[in-house]
Amino acid sequence: MASSAPMLSVAKLRVAFDHQTVIDDLSFEVRPGETLAVIGPNGAGKTVLLKALLHLIPYHGEIRWSPEARLGYVPQKVAADRQLPLRMGDLLAAKASVQKLPQSDIASVTAEVGLSSQIFNTSVGHLSGGQFQKALIAFALLGRPNVLLFDEPTASLDELAEEHTYELLHNLQQEKGMTAIFVSHDLSVVYRYATMVLCLSRGTRCMGPPKELLTPAMLEQLYGGPSKFYRHIDHE
Amino acid sequence: MHEGNILLLFLAICFAVAAGLIGCFALMKRMLLASDVISHLALPGLGIAYLFKINPLYGGAATLFLGTLLVWRLQKQTGLATDASIGVVFAASLAIGAAVTPAGDLIDALFGGLVSVNWVGFALGAAASMVVVIAVLLMKDRLTLSTFSPELAASTGIRVDKLDLLYLLVFSLTVLIGLRFMGALLASSLIILPAAAARQFADRLSLFFVISAAISVGSIIAGFFLNTYVVHLSTIAPVTVMFAAVVFAASLLARRAW
Numbered sequence: 001m002a003s004s005a006p007m008l009s010v011a012k013l014r015v016a017f018d019h020q021t022v023i024d025d026l027s028f029e030v031r032p033g034e035t036l037a038v039i040g041p042n043g044a045g046k047t048v049l050l051k052a053l054l055h056l057i058p059y060h061g062e063i064r065w066s067p068e069a070r071l072g073y074v075p076q077k078v079a080a081d082r083q084l085p086l087r088m089g090d091l092l093a094a095k096a097s098v099q100k101l102p103q104s105d106i107a108s109v110t111a112e113v114g115l116s117s118q119i120f121n122t123s124v125g126h127l128s129g130g131q132f133q134k135a136l137i138a139f140a141l142l143g144r145p146n147v148l149l150f151d152e153p154t155a156s157l158d159e160l161a162e163e164h165t166y167e168l169l170h171n172l173q174q175e176k177g178m179t180a181i182f183v184s185h186d187l188s189v190v191y192r193y194a195t196m197v198l199c200l201s202r203g204t205r206c207m208g209p210p211k212e213l214l215t216p217a218m219l220e221q222l223y224g225g226p227s228k229f230y231r232h233i234d235h236e
Numbered sequence: 237m238h239e240g241n242i243l244l245l246f247l248a249i250c251f252a253v254a255a256g257l258i259g260c261f262a263l264m265k266r267m268l269l270a271s272d273v274i275s276h277l278a279l280p281g282l283g284i285a286y287l288f289k290i291n292p293l294y295g296g297a298a299t300l301f302l303g304t305l306l307v308w309r310l311q312k313q314t315g316l317a318t319d320a321s322i323g324v325v326f327a328a329s330l331a332i333g334a335a336v337t338p339a340g341d342l343i344d345a346l347f348g349g350l351v352s353v354n355w356v357g358f359a360l361g362a363a364a365s366m367v368v369v370i371a372v373l374l375m376k377d378r379l380t381l382s383t384f385s386p387e388l389a390a391s392t393g394i395r396v397d398k399l400d401l402l403y404l405l406v407f408s409l410t411v412l413i414g415l416r417f418m419g420a421l422l423a424s425s426l427i428i429l430p431a432a433a434a435r436q437f438a439d440r441l442s443l444f445f446v447i448s449a450a451i452s453v454g455s456i457i458a459g460f461f462l463n464t465y466v467v468h469l470s471t472i473a474p475v476t477v478m479f480a481a482v483v484f485a486a487s488l489l490a491r492r493a494w
Contacts, residue, residue: 054391073391080384084264085438091384094377095392123439124384139388 007032007069007147007179008053013061015045015052022048023059028198028207032066032146035173035180037194037210039187041223044200046183047076050149053181065147069179072145074136076153076183082125088135089120092142099143109141113168129153130161137168148173150182162186166193187214241464243358244417248456248472250365251413252426256452257372258410259431260444261403264383268428270307273326274404275411275424277303279333279345282420286341296415303329304408308401333420348419348471357416364413371406379403380441417456418473426452429480433487455480 006029013026022045030036038046052059054073065071080086092106110117113134119127127135133153140148150169152162170193173180184190190197191210198207201222206213262271278296285295303325310321337345353361372379378399382389386396407427414423430452431444438444459476467475 051387054387056387056390071391073388075385075387078385078388081264081266083435084384085435085440085444086264086380086384087440090380090441094380097377098381098392098394121440143392 005032005066006030007034007066008181009062009064010053011062011064013049013052013059013063015048015057015059023052023200026061026200026205030179030181030196032179033177034196035182035194036196036198037190038181038183038198038200039185039190039222040200044202046200047151049200050151050181050183053149069147070143070145072140072143072148074133074140074148074150076151078136080124084124086124087120088122088124088127091124091135092120092139095139095142101143105142105144109138112141112172113138130164133161133165134168137165141172145178146176147179147181150180152182152184152186162189169193187219190214240352240354243355244353245457245460247353247358247361247365247413248417248460249453250362251410251417252452252456253449254365254368254372254410255414255426256430256434256449257369257445258407259427259429259452260434260441260448261372261379261383262407262427263431263435265379265403267311270311270322271407271424271427273322273329274300274304274307274408275414276326276333276420277307277329278411278415278423279420280329280336282345282415283333283335283337283341286338286345287336292341292345293412293415296420297412299329300408300412301405304404305401308404311400312397344419344471346419346421348415348417348422348473353416361413361416364409368406368410368413371402375399375403375406376441417471418476419471422473422477425477426455426480429477429484430455433480433484436487436491451480451483455483 008030010029011027013023014021015023026049038049040046048057050073051057053063054071055063089106092110093103095101096103096106106120107117110119115131115134115138119131119135124132148169166189169180169182172178182194191214194210196207197210197213199205199213199218199222204222206218262268278300281295281297281299282292283295285292306325307322310325333345334342343349378389378394381392382394382396382399390396410427411423414426418426431448433451434444434448438447456472456476458479459472462479463469463472463475469475
């Protein structure tokens, strides 16, 4: 049965830049339908891990995706020049064409993320932070992925927009039975949506369901010092 | 008009279309410096070919393509060191070119002076221009994604470094076609200026391509006729580039007035 096989298995993963090791000896598995949150302090290698999983950066060790896995990626940020003469429609059409998808898919993913078709005619530089985020999600959904890798933006969204984004991702994931791997800095989001949590930090490495894992003691160990997040979680 | 001149004009127009299109991505990929360097790399080859009295374009082609591979390798590394090494390649190729090119041929090599073309040269040049246009159209979607975000492009299955190499090779081919008219110093200017001017008016890709190609063709036709009937220089390059520069300046003013 496909469902018993892992969607992703990572063994002895090591990523280093200029002789500085960012991730060392990391092994974990993700099962189909699971929502894995990757947490940890800044510089712990959360974004690096996502990039390695996508084979965007060189690594040592093993990253094995199930043959059925089709990945959709929402990056933390896009460094593109906002002055580029590109409309959002140009980008979505380019991906549809590269992946040989019917152009009608573009309209359906745009509707799924709650953007109007006006977005096609808006140049990328004129989108608001929230629209841009949704457009990136639509871009990731094009091609009907069954695994979504989401790297939480650190700055571009206000809290309400962030809330909407997670609600949207959660609903999409439920509807389509997608597997999700997301990086988040907001532990209340992790608590609410994740079925598994992977914490990355120099020295501390843990994985488990959020209710077991996200204890004040563990968070203190992970983030090194009292975290404003536990009060948040204690309330829930 | 003389038959050779008509052939030359048609070939120049083919080059202009290719240059206008390839320039759109050079501008978006922010590789203006690298593209300038690539065209300068033709100079040592042109010089050596002049020295041994073989067709200068053969020599230019050889160093141009070798240099392209070098620039590609350098670009794969990022950071200050890359900028510096591209700068060094740029200076060294100009110096070597200046040293080996016979004095009488130097101006032609730098600014273009191969003002006659036979049917074979015309056919090769026109075919090469076609290759550039078709390649840009075929690579358009992949280039668009990799320009916007190399990571997102890679996540959709595009091999970004191979695509970059392919783009640079097509870019060099465009420069090679233009060497005849524009020389090693000015060949890249008809790639850069029309795209820079078109950028002021275009908010989407298709329009960007069309306007850039149109400005490029307009500039080279203007350069050709102004040079033939008014200025009478040995090459059309200076007038063509000045015309394109004026169009660029006008585009800035028009954009501001809008």
